[in-house]
Amino acid sequence: MSDNERSFNPIVHYANRLACRPGETFGPRVIDDYQWLYVEKGKGEIMINGRTHSVESGCLLGYGPEVPHRIAADLDDPFVLFGLHFAPDESEYVARPQHPSVRNIEFPLQYDQSLVAPDDVPNALIPACSLVGSWALPFFEELVKEFNVQDELAPLGLRAAMIRLYVRLRRTTVTSSAPTMVERIRSALEARAEADYRMEWLEECTGYSHDYASKTYKEAVGRSPHADHQRMRLQAAQRYLETTGMTVTEIAETLQFGSIHYFCKWFRRMSGQSPSAYRSRKRMI
Numbered sequence: 001m002s003d004n005e006r007s008f009n010p011i012v013h014y015a016n017r018l019a020c021r022p023g024e025t026f027g028p029r030v031i032d033d034y035q036w037l038y039v040e041k042g043k044g045e046i047m048i049n050g051r052t053h054s055v056e057s058g059c060l061l062g063y064g065p066e067v068p069h070r071i072a073a074d075l076d077d078p079f080v081l082f083g084l085h086f087a088p089d090e091s092e093y094v095a096r097p098q099h100p101s102v103r104n105i106e107f108p109l110q111y112d113q114s115l116v117a118p119d120d121v122p123n124a125l126i127p128a129c130s131l132v133g134s135w136a137l138p139f140f141e142e143l144v145k146e147f148n149v150q151d152e153l154a155p156l157g158l159r160a161a162m163i164r165l166y167v168r169l170r171r172t173t174v175t176s177s178a179p180t181m182v183e184r185i186r187s188a189l190e191a192r193a194e195a196d197y198r199m200e201w202l203e204e205c206t207g208y209s210h211d212y213a214s215k216t217y218k219e220a221v222g223r224s225p226h227a228d229h230q231r232m233r234l235q236a237a238q239r240y241l242e243t244t245g246m247t248v249t250e251i252a253e254t255l256q257f258g259s260i261h262y263f264c265k266w267f268r269r270m271s272g273q274s275p276s277a278y279r280s281r282k283r284m285i
Contacts, residue, residue, distance in 0.1 A: 010089070010163065012084065017040070017238070020081060023074075027069055028068055029069065029070070029102050029104045030102075031066075033085050034085065034125075037060070039057055040081070042079030043077045048067065058131055061128060068105060081285055082140035086162065134221060148271070184205045189229045190232055237275070240254065248276065252264075
């Protein structure tokens with residue numbers, strides 16, 4: 001274990017999920033802390049210190065203070081990003097405003113090897129770009145939800161969630177493909193993201209009992225089909241809030257919730273925010 005890992009005691013400054021608009025860009029810019037970006041879905045390009053990475057669902061990126069970077073969403077399939085700003089050790093903590101400090105810089109940029117130390121600290125303790133897969137999604141969702149709580153225990157909850165994510169990153173060996181059954185189940189869940197969960201879906205798409213199919217899926221991805229469907233349904237609600245003028249009542253009806261009150265309670269439990277608060281948040285990553 002390296003000294004960096006032994007001293008990893010992070011302070012999370014900001015955590016957010018953002019559905020980018022087609023062609024939306026951020027930067028070129030630098031920040032004064034560390035950032036991890038996780039691509040939930042979609043495509044785009046992210047330039048880090050002069051090197052451009054074509055990214056897709058499941059990609060994780062990292063960079064540190066004063067490392068130039070630019071984020072650009074695809075025109076046809078813009079990505080949905082999780083952004084996490086942090087200091088890797090409590091000793092580096094500085095009281096910060098609600099939103100991270102971002103400073104735009106001039107383009108073009110040249111890659112400067114001197115900015116990258118052997119221990120990868122400027123790249124925020126991880127490679128600049130790597131494909132980790134879908135298992136990381138619930139960790140980032142937990143971090144965003146905890147950040148939105150903003151009570152006296154939130155800093156401790158954020159630190160605990162980030163340490164769990166980092167440990168999993170260090171231990172995980174990524175496989176290149178998922179079992180066919182898992183792919184079929186995921187496709188069935190995605191196709192029904194706006195409906196209430198039904199056990200017979202798994203039986204229809206796999207030919208096996210719900211319990212067996214559910215167990216196989218959970219062993220492969222670390223989450224039950226129902227839990228994944230809940231996240232997909234939340235993503236559908238977030239997409240309507242972000243990209244349409246539909247009222248909260250109309251969204252609740254579209255997603256087949258029995259009442260707006262149940263929808264609002266469910267949305268807050270899943271995301272840590274009310275639908276109205278989510279819709280009005282600042283566009284920041």
